[in-house]
Amino acid sequence: MENIVALNQKNLVHISDRISCPVYDRDEITAGMVHIGVGGFHRAHQAFYTHKLLENFEASEWGIRGIGLREGDKKIHDVLKKQDGLYALIVKHPDGKIEPQIIGSINDFLLGVNNPSAAIDLMAHPSTKIVSLTITEGGYNFNSSTGEFDFENPDIRHELKHPDQPRTIYGFLTAALKKRRDAGLAAFTVMSCDNIQHNGDVTRNMLLSFAKRQDSALANWVEKEVCFPNSMVDRITPVTNQADIDYLEETFGLIDEWPVICEPFVQWVIEDKFSNGRPKFEEVGVQFVPDVKPYEKMKLRLLNAGHSVLGILGAIHGHQTVNACMGDQTFVTFLRAFMDEEATPILGEIKGINLKQYKDSLQERFANPNIKDSVSRICSESSAKLPKFLISTLEENLAQDGSIQYATLVIATWCYYSDKGVDKNLQSIEIIDVMDDELHRAAKQTQTDPLAFVRQQSLFGNLAKNERFAMLYTDMVQKIYKDPDIKKHMLELL
Template identity: 75%
Template structure:
């Protein structure tokens, strides 16, 4: 049975689905970047809120700005926005439910007009984002907006033909201002420290060059709350699709799988109202920064520690890394000795219990989060997750050896593209060509990889780090086995 609105009544005889009348919902939130995470997180919270109370003004319209969004657009259009969320518990228990909070999906890469109209509609009160770290268009070393991006240059000359999130936000906000409408809130849900502040700074940088008067209006009227989001959401596999067919007789072309853990911490700063998400477990705070720093430096950095080192050793999934006692001990040593000492106080959080929970979540044998997914776009992730921790420890005189090994392994990973068994490694990174070119000079110029200032800043000039890095990267190239290096440090 095809998953769609027509068949929903029959499907909910075997799976739980929306208790609310979807026909009564209106679009109040527009979300750019409808991937698995959004559907396992914000869309789920919205669905739960609509089940719990009258939240009919907070339906979601998904937006895709890239040609690569065509597939999810087509799937959700064919399924009337419905999809299955599959929650996989460590003990093998599986919970599945139909989510109904996404009402529409628009593509903007060829026809931007309808997207701008939807964002500018008076009913739209929040525009939220999961566009990945790379979508924010900033130099990871300097933090400055990248005006050399060809799409940005196009938008500055053709503001009515936007290509990036900044062009679309600017066009929609200009339309609202010109029509005397209140601004919408721009809410980032990406794994970037101070994600709201970052979004605000980048958007204002863009609009100040395009339209200084509009920039002043945005500065005064638009709120950009910082958020901390958390839920491990691996890539959907054919096995997940087959599971729904075999178990329930349901054909869902793109279900979402996730772990049972979920968390969302949001600063309570909105331009034009918000859903009562606190009724379904969202934590609203005045300052989210300590929470997001904890999560980025422990969970996200911990993922990268396992991913990069695991890729070289030959582990295919994160849970496989956690079945290796050397990887478990190394991860905990990194968290205890390098990440934890530079965290701020996080009220209401027991840090040791939080780290214990991360080990349990990473080890979930039913999630099977691929190492290649965790390593994807490392050039956008590591500067914020791992390199920032290393830089702070250099300032404070703390331990740096565990993070340094990950960077040395990243160099080898970028250069060779094979694991310890000689198997090819799938590398997904927009900067792969530059990373590989720099890494290949390592044998004759040991510091070549870390001289990429857009990623590492001036780390190559830090004598303490440079000496340790050179010794570590040379040993990695000699042994070709990250696990042996890890063991020697424990």
């Protein structure tokens, strides 16, 4: 295509007749929200909702400034700086329809890892009313078995000794909140948007644990003044690939170095608890509720756990994408059996939700042939995901004598996955997990000690000591090691 232009504020005038662009004046937007962890999901979710609000309502005080606290954030920082915070959101429908639009709600990005004082100043600025987070499950620094804050983390130990040299989210938040308190400013809301059950409560408990150790007087102020709303967030957002970048250039003559791909479905349920005001997100479809816990449990135990079921089993079978798994009837039947027989019985009634329809919609979303969410992405950081999504369901079913066979097969398969690192056809599997070495060492002992993998208490608690689980798991893991044809073992349970 002729007249190819790079995406930035200056060039919007040249592309607005080709693709939907922001109609609001981005120069007039102030950053009422600071977001830590600007990745694909944030840009498909909170930034998308904020863009809709800016497009349709008077909300110029609710723009977003991003902060990156890790070295790994440098690439997205550099891209968004070059593009003036703009990016294309490409919505891919199951029927093949593609809807791209330019999102303009992020008006700046700061790399805090290189300039901690600037990041602290930004959060402490009077215009900042909300600090939101997508820092992944592993960023919350708690023991998944005990739920306690991990004070042995070297970065945490450093921060406790050097409060002016923060490294983790907790060091930055306490430094910014201290600055606000000392300046007589109202506290900002800390709003987690991560897939953690009771994410607001977890953030509050972890931050207070840290603050009490660092500055007890500040901790008392935080406890009284800072709100931490729980929220449930949902939108499938696969990793961007080169074909998506090429699509924008070839179809619209637009160079966007890091667009975002997502499904049409989007959901945000959040408790209406804010310290210092909030955007009117209800105007653009966000649901505010008194208690989000039933909704987040539903999503974590059905969507997130369902993803992990497909991902771990699919990886060993050799499926590359989630929709490929859903094109395999054995996987479809196994997934629905897990959702119906193990996840649903521990959910209870959820106001305003028809669980059958919700599960039907999940199957349709997982099968979307245009999303092609990779199995490797779904399996990444399973050590942070499975305790919250799957193992918790298994433990609740053990407590009430419910079905555990489907979840147990997934855990046994995870052991084989962690040990061998290959699928049933001996093709290498990409394993991305901060606990990769520990998982591999434990799994490698399976042939001499069948329960070695599940003896990792930080992940599995006391599951290995439960006789019912231990017997079933031992039988399953030994069968998989003898014959890694995972579909065969799935069919035995159906």
